[in-house]
Amino acid sequence: MNALTGTGTLVRFMLRRDRLRLSVWVLALVGMVAASVPALDDMFTTDAERQSRAALMETPTGIVFGGPGYGLEDYQLGPMLVNELTMTVLIALAVLNVLHVVRHTRAEEENGRAELLRAAPVGPGAQPAAALATAALVDLLIGVSTSVSLIFFGLPTADSLAYGVGLGLAGIVFAAITAVCTQIFEHGRTAAGTAFLVVGVLFMARVVGDIARTGGNALSWLSPFAWVQQARPFDALEWWPLALYPVAAVVLFVLAHVLAGRRDLGAGLIAARPGPSGAGPLLxxxxxxxxxxxxxxxxxxxxxxxxxxxxxxxxxxxxxxxxxxxxxxxxxxxxxxxxxxxxxxxxxxxxxxxxxxxxxxxxxxxxxxxxxxxxxxxxxxxxxxxxxxxxxxxxxxxxxxxxxxxxxxxxxxxxxxxxxxxxxxxxxxxxxxxxxxxxxxxxxxxxxxxxxxxxxxxxxxxxxxxxxxxxxxxxxxxxxxxxxxxxxxxxxxxxxxxxxxxxxxxxxxxxxxxxxxxxxxxxxxxxxxxxx
Incomplete structure (x- = not known):
């Protein structure tokens, strides 16, 4: 038996256990993007209306929730979709992946079910690997479905594929970040809170970088929130920024796997301190x-x-x-x-x-x-x-x-x-x-x-x-x-x-x-x- 024995079985179990929860997430996110395409097209029908909207995207609030603002010079439906929806979808993907990975790793150790699973022929790395695999499957399903919906509405095929794949890969990175946090902390709530804090810092890095310089500076490039938009779908498509996602995901997964081998089941790398021998007035x-x-x-x-x-x-x-x-x-x-x-x-x-x-x-x-x-x-x-x-x-x-x-x-x-x-x-x-x-x-x-x-x-x-x-x-x-x-x-x-x-x-x-x-x-x- 190796460290990943039983991963396939756990993947099927997790998908069955969360089939309703994950289906709601997929339908909600893909449906939001699909519904936004005709809504944006009907709302901004003339060049003047679209350029007025582009002016709003150049404001600080527009940059915070719209990104670097590529394609604003000729604000057509494709760039409008990328600028208006990307940050919302990425934040939702971050929430989905953090909750999913914590639910199937650290939370399972807290309630004792992980110990029961490990008593079967299941390797020590199978559970986190299965959690990441199921998260990746859902992320890619969301990304591919998003691409298909954009192509259905007549947007360019290559740009639609790049945009959808970028969203899916970003979700996988968020899942890998969470996998690292679950190895460090003993409790699921602390691990989830830390993962959300890391995601917030990465979002802020993207904001500061995009506001500091048009198109973003070096700080912006440190954030996975930036890479899908730096690929410039529907403007001047470049595929290479999307390669940063699998590199980051692999590095984080290897780190999580190494850290998992350095701690006991149910414990975190940061050990809980022993409590006082007697309760003080505040306890x-x-x-x-x-x-x-x-x-x-x-x-x-x-x-x-x-x-x-x-x-x-x-x-x-x-x-x-x-x-x-x-x-x-x-x-x-x-x-x-x-x-x-x-x-x-x-x-x-x-x-x-x-x-x-x-x-x-x-x-x-x-x-x-x-x-x-x-x-x-x-x-x-x-x-x-x-x-x-x-x-x-x-x-x-x-x-x-x-x-x-x-x-x-x-x-x-x-x-x-x-x-x-x-x-x-x-x-x-x-x-x-x-x-x-x-x-x-x-x-x-x-x-x-x-x-x-x-x-x-x-x-x-x-x-x-x-x-x-x-x-x-x-x-x-x-x-x-x-x-x-x-x-x-x-x-x-x-x-x-x-x-x-x-x-x-x-x-x-x-x-x-x-x-x-x-x-x-x-x-x-x-x-x-x-x-x-």
């Missing part, structure tokens, strides 16, 4: 237990959000210089750079809220995992009531969400204040980000509601979060009716500083969050444990 009580269980995840998310928003805030001078040095852009957007900077920062603040919304849901889901693992039953067998146990978990989720949201706004304001030498931005952006706090808290409240009343429906929270992110990012671009867009959690409140905050909608939204949390507590107090 006593059920609230302290929830805080301790989630401290790593909360620290990673809050630090990551702060670092990324600070980096985006530090780009404020680039926003000003773009308008000052580009007369056409100034004529299109106006020369009020303060409003332009505020709009750019408001957009970044909105994306920070999307991240804190995911944190809010994950924090409450920790209670669900404690129940599923049987640990909640042991705690509740002591002098701890159900409402107290779940209520403490909700308090931790609220504190984590508020802290991360505030740090996101602080990072934006501090980065802007340092680079523009105007301290007023600190308070302005912190307040603006906190004005959207209910939009982040609502996902944790919905998890609590479903956890207490219908636990099997908890995955619907992720459906709504994905829907909200998609509508907020692409709804207006695709011409989605306003009534449909308003179902997004992030469209309910005004988005300062570009829009004026309103107290009444904020308080009503917050009241809905509180009612959902209270209903979840009441439901959990009545249902049986470990039931759906």
């Amino acid at each position: 006593r009580g059920i609230l302290a237990l929830h805080l301790r269980q989630q401290r790593g995840m909360v620290f990673a998310w809050s630090a990551g959000v702060f670092v990324l928003t600070f980096a985006f805030g530090s780009l404020a001078p680039e926003v000003e210089s773009m308008v000052e040095t580009n007369p056409d852009l100034a004529a299109f957007l106006g020369d009020d750079t303060e409003d332009l900077v505020g709009g750019f920062l408001g957009t970044i603040g909105l994306y920070a809220l999307m991240g804190t919304g995911a944190l809010s849901a994950l924090s409450v889901l920790r209670a669900r995992s404690e129940e599923s693992a049987g640990r909640a039953e042991l705690v509740l067998a002591t002098a701890v009531g159900r409402v107290r146990w779940l209520g403490s978990a909700l308090i931790v989720a609220v504190l984590a969400t508020v802290l991360t949201t505030a740090l996101g706004g602080l990072g934006l304001g501090l980065g802007t204040a340092v680079t523009l030498e105007d301290g007023a931005w600190i308070g302005r952006m912190t307040g603006a980000t906190l004005a959207g706090l209910p939009a982040a808290l609502v996902f944790g409240a919905l998890v609590a509601l479903l956890f207490g009343t219908a636990p099997r429906l908890v995955p619907l929270v992720w459906v709504w979060l994905g829907y909200s992110v998609f509508m907020t990012m692409l709804g207006a671009l695709l011409g989605v009716p306003e009534a449909v867009m308003d179902a997004s959690a992030f469209e309910i409140l005004p988005a300062p500083p570009g829009e004026e905050a309103e107290a009444v909608p904020f308080l009503l939204y917050l009241a809905v969050v509180l009612l959902a949390g209270a209903a979840g507590l009441a439901g959990f107090g009545r249902r049986d444990l470990a039931t759906d």
